[in-house]
Structures are given as structure tokens and as C-alpha cells.
Amino acid sequence: MQQKVISVLSFFVLSSLLPQGIGNQPNIVLLFADDLGYGDLSYYGHPTSNTTNLDTLASQGLVFSQFYTASPVCSPSRAAILTGRLQTRTGVWPGVFVPPNKGGLPHNETTIAEMLKPLGYKSAIVGKWHLGVGENGNFLPTNHGFDYYMGIPYSHDMCPCPICFYPNAGCLSGCDRAYSPCPIFENDKIVQQPADFTHMALKYSGAATSFIKSNAASKTPFFLYMAFQHTHKPQFSGQEFVNSSIRGPFGDSLSELDWQVGEIMEALHESGVSDDTFVFFTADNGPSLHMGPHGGNGGLLRCGKGTTWEGGQREAAIAWWPNMISPGRTASLAATVDLLPTIAKITGATKPNVSLDGYDMSPILFHSKPGLREAYFYYPKNPDPSKGLYAVRNQQYKAHYYQEGSHCQNTYPDIVCRSNYSERAVDPPELYNLLNDPSEVYPIDGTSDEYKSVMAELNKLKDEFEKGMVWGESQMHAGSSSSLNPCASPGCTPFPSCCKTPPTEKWRNDLWHHTTSSHIP
């Protein structure tokens, strides 16, 4: 009974927080960048990036400085943001999916899209899925609660992509030619193969804005998951963004991402739904330091992608909702796994009845209060049940139990970041105070009382957490078959290089930006 009273009270408190219109069901727009470092946006201190739309979003929104992704690499990070559960639970480990994988995000997992469906939401994902394709595309987004999908279902360096910049410039980084040419899916059908990178951002923005406009017109609440291919390698951009940045190809790619953000925000404003939309921007993991000057930058954080140093997992993050979220900054701890519980709270959706790893961020977002999260648990790119956590943070303290360099040139000054810095146990663990040493360069003296008392607490926290972790069966170990390489022309030879959309199928290259597709729910 008491619980019921609290629920009713919560409903009124919640209702009083929510804006009018669309039956108190705000739209959700999740903007998710790829391999973007903490230091890559001008708002986070990059000197030569050009990100005016993200700067505007940041100046009007709440800017997080201690926001974490669930993994330092792509697929597990994406599984976590959509399910609110760590990759070790969902089975999206170790590493990332490649096109011929048989596995994918298990169907018994509940995505944000599935959680919102009973409330009448329409959901779309535009861009990079990277949670499996599988036989007959059974792991594609349309089989995970999304009403619409357009995009390449994995990283665009996992398919030959020879032309990255207008008009015909080759890519700066090698693509894996063992797989089929990059496909663009619309729902479960390949509509372009090989993908045309020089018009991709335009296509993606067109799909996203059409989705926004059509739902706004029909007063249907919606969830848009905009999973940019930018700024992952190989960087690419359309004609308008070639040399648009003084930062080179990475900067051009980032500027095009920023333009896409601007297109989406404009669509929200033009459709009259901006006041009813919760927008959240962040990225899947830290910068690819092995790309050198063509890669991202972790700012003041140590190392980058693939590591459990802060540079691998702490990200720029911006929450935006006019009249609901006050502009400003927060140093509250929060994480991508907190988005599902937060979205459940603000929409009134029922959370999936499983072990969730996230906390509702409402206190931070709507009340300028500290968040509920006090700890964070770092699994490496390749989690291993016999090793468990690589690092644990509790409040200001972070202990490293294992370390491993990754995705970094072997001439990089900081040797612990380098790809050739192999995995090793750190015994005794290294302890850092991230509030006064965010760069993790001044370990706390292992003989100090502070070290001893803090480590006792962190060790206990680690043990408890690991005891409670139920590892999902590894989807990466489900095997693979080259026949699963997505192919627009099944049965062609030599497979998979022959996979192409027929030349007669004219791609609507320049239409997306100006029309509303009838395919979009």
C-alpha cells in the first residue's frame, strides 16, 4: 500500500515536471558519436575543432564532465546504452561484432525502443547499429523494437570503402577487404552497396529529420537513436565539408557530424516539438589514438579507445530539454547505462524486469542535485570472467587492477597507452583521485593510510559487484560464416566482393534532405 501511495505521488511529481503536449510523453533523441574523444569538441577544449551546433546545444544544456560509457569499444558500449545493462550481462563480449558473426544482441534483451513501444512510441535508428546482423538479418534493429532503420549495421572500416571524401579521394585508413562492400540498410533491406560515403551524412540526416517531422505531424511520440558513423575511421565527408575544418580530415568529419546535429535540432524546432523533446548527446568510446593526427583527442584524460584509463571510457555528454533542464555543468557521475532508467522515468515506461546497471538521472537533470551513482565499474574491451573488472571507481577514487594499452601508435609518448603495452595485472593496484587528478598521472602513495583505507573499500565493492555479475553467454563466440556477409545481390560471384546494388536501382541521393519518405513510420 505504501508503495502504491509513493507511486501515485511519484506520478504527480513527475507530471508536474513534464511539459504539456503529446500526452506528457516527451520525445527522445539520442545522439551517439563514434570514437569521439573527451577533448574533441571545442566546448571541451579542442583548439581547432569546429562544432558550433554542439556548442549551442552545450550552452543551452547541461554539460557532464564525468560521464561514462560502458565499454572502451563499440558493440558492448552500444548494447549497454540501449539495454541499461553491462555487456557482461547481455553477452556482447569479448570485443566487437564483425559482419560474418552469427551472434547479436540477444532477443530476450529489452531495448529502449521495446520499452517505449507499449506507450505508443515510434522508434528509429539511423546510422551504426553494430549489434549483429545474423542469418536473414535476424539481429537487425527492426527485430529489436525499432520501427525504422537506415544505416550501415557495423563499423564502416569493416567493409571496403574506397571513396571517403568528395569527389573521389581514397580513405586515409585501411578498410577490411575480407568482408563485403559497405551496405546501407533501410529496415532489413540493403538499398545501397557499396555505400556512398560522400552523401552518407545527407542521407542519414534526411532520414532522421523525416522521421522527426512525420511523427511530429501525427503527434506520435518518438525515440530517435542517431548513431553517427562519424568520427570513426576512415573519416569521410561530403562535398561541403571537405577542408571545412582547419583540423584536417578528422575535423571535416566532426564538422559534418556537427552539421547533422544542427539539422536534427532544426527539425525539432521547425516541427514545434523542441519543448517536448529530451535530447542527449554522447559517444560510444574514446579516441582512436592509432590514427595519429587523423584521430580523436582525449583532452586531459589519459589514453584512449580500448583502454580502461579515463580516455577510453569518459565522454563528452550533453543533456538538453528547454524549460526542463537548466543550462549549466555537472560533475555528477553518470553513465550510458543510466539512460534507460532515466527515459523510463520521464516517459512513464515500465522498466524491463531484469538486473539493470543504471540509475535514473532525474536528480541531476531536473533538480540540479547530485546523482544517485557513486561508483563505476570498468570492464576491458575483452572481458574475461576469470579476470573480471579492470578498474573500479567509487566517488573520487579509482583503482586499476589490470591495465592494457590499445588502439594507439607505439611511438606515443605515454607507454601505457600504446597498443604494444600488453595486458597485465596491477598488483598492488594503482589508486588515483580523479577529482584533483583527472589525468591519472599522480598515483596515491601505496604506503599511505589513505591508500589502505580506500583500497579496502574498493576491494570490497569490487568483490560484491563481481559476485552479483551473471555473465551472459558470449555472442562473439557464437561463430561466424562468410556467407553472412550482407549482400545486395545474393548468389553473385565472386562473393562477397560482387555484392552490389544493381545499377538500375537509382539511389535517392539528394532527395532525402528535401522530402519525407513514405517508408518512415
Place this chain on the structure above:
Amino acid sequence: MQQKVISVLSFFVLSSLLPQGIGNQPNIVLLFADDLGYGDLSYYGHPTSNTTNLDTLASQGLVFSQFYTASPVCSPSRAAILTGRLQTRTGVWPGVFVPPNKGGLPHNETTIAEMLKPLGYKSAIVGKWHLGVGENGNFLPTNHGFDYYMGIPYSHDMCPCPICFYPNAGCLSGCDRAYSPCPIFENDKIVQQPADFTHMALKYSGAATSFIKSNAASKTPFFLYMAFQHTHKPQFSGQEFVNSSIRGPFGDSLSELDWQVGEIMEALHESGVSDDTFVFFTADNGPSLHMGPHGGNGGLLRCGKGTTWEGGQREAAIAWWPNMISPGRTASLAATVDLLPTIAKITGATKPNVSLDGYDMSPILFHSKPGLREAYFYYPKNPDPSKGLYAVRNQQYKAHYYQEGSHCQNTYPDIVCRSNYSERAVDPPELYNLLNDPSEVYPIDGTSDEYKSVMAELNKLKDEFEKGMVWGESQMHAGSSSSLNPCASPGCTPFPSCCKTPPTEKWRNDLWHHTTSSHIP
């Protein structure tokens, strides 16, 4: 004749740019922080700094991302900002002044204060002078064109300063006990010795705001040079700022600096002169990395104070002038030595008839155009005519000819930053592209055509610059005498530790904030 026509035209162009009031002579407020890293402000990406007033200044002003100080250490940097001339010309080399030094900024140098005097400006410096005291205080600011001075005339670790935090917390970093206790001067008189650090920010702000208000009231144009003791070691703060930051003592010190900025900005607004005031914020050099977690942070820039890596000399910088300077960001190259020519331009002052190292920044500030500066020349903390420049930047390229670690713990991960990384020639020079590699971690291949053609140009530029450099006689070599240690009670024993203001002289501890001193011109 042609020149005259251009001058007249320039006058009209300039006049049309300037706001009404105070005879088109805008006030100048120069906010100069101490040992603050590029990455220390929240606006430049620090996760746990609390700098709301500086954030506001930044959001309303023009934020520089490639702004340089003249030196990676204090005195030479301060000589340069006030004279528009590199330290090698003014003789403020090598290193920095200590209290017993006989030398100081030569009197034949023209400071901004002296340049503005013929126009009727009143000038004040509040805070750290660090350009010499000398016999009978002959190098103090009041002998360099300033009508008013209040502050410690050097770094506050150059004098015993046992109490740094309210109520009686010892300092985190050692102070040099060979010198006399920290003195606070008012003009050429010591008014407090030892200085009370727990009320210092209040005193400084009081002096600064009183100066603003009294000049605004008398409609006198003014130049305020606010040279914060913050955030140099040992960090300190008053009662209100102890534990005000989650970043620890450095954060508390920075928050107090930020509060001082707020006080000054409020005084400008309250006095009705904010529209007529050009405000510029920057810092003297990069962070003291030897302070570990209690020091500053260079953000994504390499190394810190004392080095010619970017972390030593590139600084946060914000230009603010309502209706004159459009809010935004600029990646234009600019430097502290550009301030004197810029201030000459906007006030109509006559520039001193000497070799200046700066450029008028008007195109950047008022026309959103690229600046005139294309190159920057890096002298080390201890310049040596036999070695010359340590590094040269031209447009995007920077070549290192010498390198030296400094002011950095010897366990710091990046060995080239460490204090024990001794000075060495870099032959062949290392070349970086700072636009796509601001962190200077990806040297350009020395065998590439790019390297060869760029280095040919940089070598030529370096030779030409060094040929044109006329080295001023070293003021640091002018000798020293322990009798020059500033003393409030001359003749006392044991000198200099006996130097104290008499207990009968009651210091106006809490008056500054609320009253206008009659001493202030």
C-alpha cells in the same frame, strides 16, 4: 601624404568602431592569472573546476584557442605583456626575479600604463608585479607608470607564508625562507608583512573594484592590470573558498580567483562602464606540474610551465567588450605581446618608438577576421644568446630546436616534461602540425617532402628573426643584495625574518570590500 590620408581614414574607421562616452577612450581591464594551465578552466574542458564567472565571460566574449604567452615562466612573461616586447629585448632574462635582485624592468621600457598616461588614463596594478623591487623600490609599479599599486611584488612562494588557508592551515608547498616574509605593498610602502593570505583575495578585489568605481565616478578612463597571485603555489584561499571546490586546494584557489573576476565584472556593471571597457583574461604561463594533483592542468597540451612545449606557453584567453566583440571562438594566432599594440589602436595611444613584437588584434576582435600574426617564437625559461630560439611556429607548423623538461615531477608519464629531462639540442628538429596535432605527439616524418620544405622555411624564418633580435642587457645578472629584501621595519634584527608591520598598525582587513579608499586615484 598618402600615409596621412590613411591615418585620417583609420581614425574614422576606428571612431566608428568605438562606443560612445568617456571621450572614446575605453577602459582597459587586464586579468592575468598565475601558473594557470590551458586545461584548468571548465570552459576549456576541466571536469572539476568551478569557474562560473570566467565561464560567463567566455560565453559572452571571444575565446582564443591559440593564444601564447611570451615565456614559460613568470617575470619575462609579465615584462612582455606590459611592454609588447619579448623578454630578450627588455633584458628580463634568464629566469625570474627574486626579492633581493638589484635589477628590474628597465625604466626606458614603456609599459601600457605609460603609453596611456598622455591620454589622461589612470592606471593601477593589483597583485603580483614580479618585475623587480630594487633599491628604494625603484622598480616598483609606481615607477613604471602606474598610479596605484597594491600587492606582493613577486611570487608568494618567494617569501615565508606559513598560513595559506583559513583558519590556520599550513601551506602545501614550501616557501623560500631565505627571504623576508611576504609583504603587501600599497604603492611604494609595505602595509602588511607577513601577508595574510586568508584575506588577500578580498583585499585585492576591494582595491580593484574601488579603483574602477572611483574612476568611473570621475569619468576618468582607466587601465586596471589585475595580476592575480592565484593559482601559483602555494595555493591559498579565504574562508569562503576553503573546500568550495571538489578539486581540492588548487580548485579552491581557482574558485577564489573566479570570484575576484566576478567582483570586478560586477563593479564594471554597477559603475555603468561595462559597455566602455575592454576586458582581457589570460595567464602568464602553463601549469606547475611538479605540484602534482595540487597543481594546474595543461589539458590536451603537452608538458607545462618552464617548457617550450605548448603546455608551457599556450593559454586560455578571453576578450570581452559588449557590442564591440562578438561572442564566439577564434583559432587565430595571438599573443600577450599583441595586447600593447591592440590597446594603442583602440585607445588612440601612440605606440612607443621601439621594436615591438606584437600585432594589433583588431581584425580578430572586431571584424571576425584572421589575425595578422602567422608566426610565434619560443624562448626558453633561461634564454641564452648562444642558443637562441628553442622553437618556431609558422602557421600550422612548429619546429623544436631545443627541448628541456621543467617544473614537473620525475615520475610524470611523459618523460620529456620531467624536471630531470635536461636541456638538449633536437637535431634534426622535431616538426609538428599543431592544427591536427595540438598535443605535439605525432612528429612529421623527417624524410618526407613536407618536412623538408617546411623546415627550410622555418629555418629561414628563425635565422631572420634571430638576426633581428637585439638582446637587452640581462637584469638578472645585475646582482643582488640580501639587504634589498623588502622590510616593513627597516633596521630590525634578525633581518630579514624580523620584517613585520608593527602590531599597532591595524590592517583594514575587512574594509576593502565595502569602502572606497581615498588612496586610490
